[in-house]
Amino acid sequence: MEVILKPYQLKLKHTFTISRESHDVQPSLxxxxxxxxxxxxxxxxxxPYxxxxxxKMRDAISALIPEIQAHKNKTPEAFWDVFYxxxxxxxxxxxxxxxAFTDLYSQKQGKKLxxxxxxxxxNNPLTDYTIGIDTVEKMVAKMKELPWPIYKIKLGTKEDIKIVTELRKHTDAVFRIDANCGWTVxxxxxxxxxxxxxxxxFLEQPLKADDWDGHKKVFETSVLPIIADESCQVEGDIKQCHNHFHGVNVKLVKCGGLTPARRMLNEAKSLGMKTMVGCMTESSVGISAIAHLLPLLDYVDMDGALxxxxxxxxxxxxTNGVINYSTKNGVGVTLI
Structure with a gap:
């Protein structure tokens, strides 16, 4: 098995700003x-967070290439257990x-993932489309540029209510709010x-990740559901998020891929929590992988390639929030 690592600099349509950073280019491997x-x-x-x-990713994988090649005939679950x-x-x-391994394995089985x-x-959910922090005028312009049924709005400023009030004047779309740890209880x-x-x-991760007392108070008091993001990174975090959040946003990059993400989502569902998967501004390679988890989800944020x-x-x-699968087996993606 040949292992090839390709770094990319993904250029964004607009400067993307959240409560703690801004960027115009997203490096990807x-x-x-x-x-x-x-x-x-x-x-x-x-x-950077x-x-x-x-x-760091390239060096970590490069050091393991002989072992990766030696385990090419395992299932994705067994493969993950070896390399975790x-x-x-x-x-x-x-x-x-x-x-990559899950995509390869599924193709070998002659099936879509x-x-x-x-x-x-x-019954797949629709994906939202993210509007980063900006001037109100530019945020409105981004919505008008791409009319969408659900917008995820990044907040964490002192003018957040004014921002949403103004945005609401221009659309009847559903709003989801992500404060990226930018608010107090x-x-x-x-x-x-x-x-x-x-x-x-709903509100996504309004408090700092480790403020568990605060999460508990908000969980018990808020009139809107609260979804964990930064507080939910790996499998062990699901139990801790239970009774502190109404749902979890699982990110593939944070938990280590599709294999653990499925386990996390199933555990969250068994605890009566809402399930969501989010993206980290990946290209269609990472976004297409998320699509195969849609049947497990209540919500999804997979607009990275857009x-x-x-x-x-x-x-x-x-198209307008609806995800259409490729005809190709596996994850269904090819590099341009």
């Missing part, structure tokens, strides 16, 4: 596994490797009351 005439693809993007760079101890300090790298898992796709409880009046569906000025792959397509 593509893992390509070639074997028996099949080609599997995986992806993980860099992230988690201290992950493309170079070796990459547990770089889950982003593990994610890219897991996605969701078919391999036995999932039915008739009191702000969250107070803001939730006003935001509910403005047609907001935020790019130019994609590097063909995979799932998204």
């Amino acid at each position: 593509i893992v390509q596994l070639n074997d028996d005439g099949f080609l599997g693809l995986g992806e993980a993007t860099s992230n 988690y201290n992950i760079t493309v170079e 101890p070796k990459l547990k300090n770089n889950m982003f790298a593990l994610c890219a490797l897991d996605l 969701y078919e391999l898992w036995g999932y039915k796709t008739e 009191d702000e969250t409880i107070k803001n939730a009351i006003e935001l509910k009046k403005l047609g907001v569906e 935020l790019l000025s130019e994609d590097i792959a063909n995979g799932v397509t998204i």
Whole structure:
């Protein structure tokens, strides 16, 4: 099996701003596994919040290439179990490797990935489209540029209610709010009351990740559901999030790929929590992988490739929030 690592600089259509950072380019690593005439693809993007760079991912995977080749005949679950101890300090790298191997395995079985898992796709949720923090005028312009049924609005400023009030004047779409750890407990409880009046569906990660006392108070008091993101990174976090959040947003890069994500989502569902998967501004390689988890989800945020000025792959397509699968087996993606 041939292992190829390809770094990319994904250029965004607009400067993307959240409560703690802004960027115009998203570095990304593509893992390509070639074997028996099949080609599997995986992806993980860099992230300063988690201290992950493309170079760190590339070096971590490069050091394991002989072992990767030696385990080519395992199932994705067994493959993940082999490499988790070796990459547990770089889950982003593990994610890219897991996605590529799972794609390769599914193609070898002659099935689309969701078919391999036995999932039915008739009731898949719609994806939202993200509006980053900006001037109100520019946020409105971004909505008008791409009319959409559900918007995820990034907040974490002192003018958040004014921003949403103004945005509401221009669309009847559902709003979801992501404060990226930018609010206090009191702000969250107070803001939730006003935001509910403005047609907001839920709040995502309003408090800092480790403020568990605060999460508990907000969980018990907020008039809107609260979804964990930064507080829910790996499998062990699901139990801790239970009774502190109404749902969890599982990110493939943070948990180490599709293999653990499925387990996390099933555990959350068994605890009566809402399930969501989010993206980290991946190209269609990473976004197409998310699509196969849709039957497990209540909500999804898989607009990463839509935020790019130019994609590097063909995979799932998204029209007005509806996700359409590729005709190709596996994850269903090819590099351009």
